[in-house]
Amino acid sequence: MQLFDNIKFDDKGLIPAVIVNVADNRVLTLCFMNRDAVDKTIETGKVHVFRRSQNRLMIKGETSGHTQLVEEVFFDCEGKSLVLKVKQNVAACHAGYMSCYYRKYNSSTDSIEINEEKIFDPEKTYKT
């Protein structure tokens, strides 16, 4: 695959991938992929990540069903990161928001503001 000739993995075998909502160009989340995750993401057209805390490959949205369908794949000038434009199913953030970046830091008042509405209730989505 041509893509692998153009990207590099770090000393842990990972590459960061910025996930962008194709609908409005908004950054949804940042995840880390190993070679298998990149391979599986391209092959299936659905974002797969290497979950560092569990040391395993998984499809994004495994538990919630909030999968991400890949529309476009970009890589940076140094081949050290990816941008994936996706169609987001429901929402990207496990906290219930469309984007993981739902909080904004206001430096003039040194305060945190919630920047968007909650889309789903995490307690109902992630049953124990």
Place this chain on the structure above:
Amino acid sequence: MQLFDNIKFDDKGLIPAVIVNVADNRVLTLCFMNRDAVDKTIETGKVHVFRRSQNRLMIKGETSGHTQLVEEVFFDCEGKSLVLKVKQNVAACHAGYMSCYYRKYNSSTDSIEINEEKIFDPEKTYKT
């Protein structure tokens, strides 16, 4: 600073920051910041990065003059990454393009496509 109560640095003391063009929401680049770089970025309103290859703090655009003025600061649900919306001076990529993600991978043809026009000539901008 409230921001530091809400973000974490990794085992190398770094946090990834996605730099987004405030004009069109496009991802320009991904950089890594240590605590000093975040501090200096907020204090001056200009993006500073920790250049891993040189092991030092520097302002983005130090050589080229292509600085980035910070308009908005977001952090993710886990406090493990930042999104900075900036006004980009000239262009973000040292290769002469607005964005570092000027190349696209086309999986159906397994080929690489240049996705944007060059804005400046790197040979004239980075004099040796």
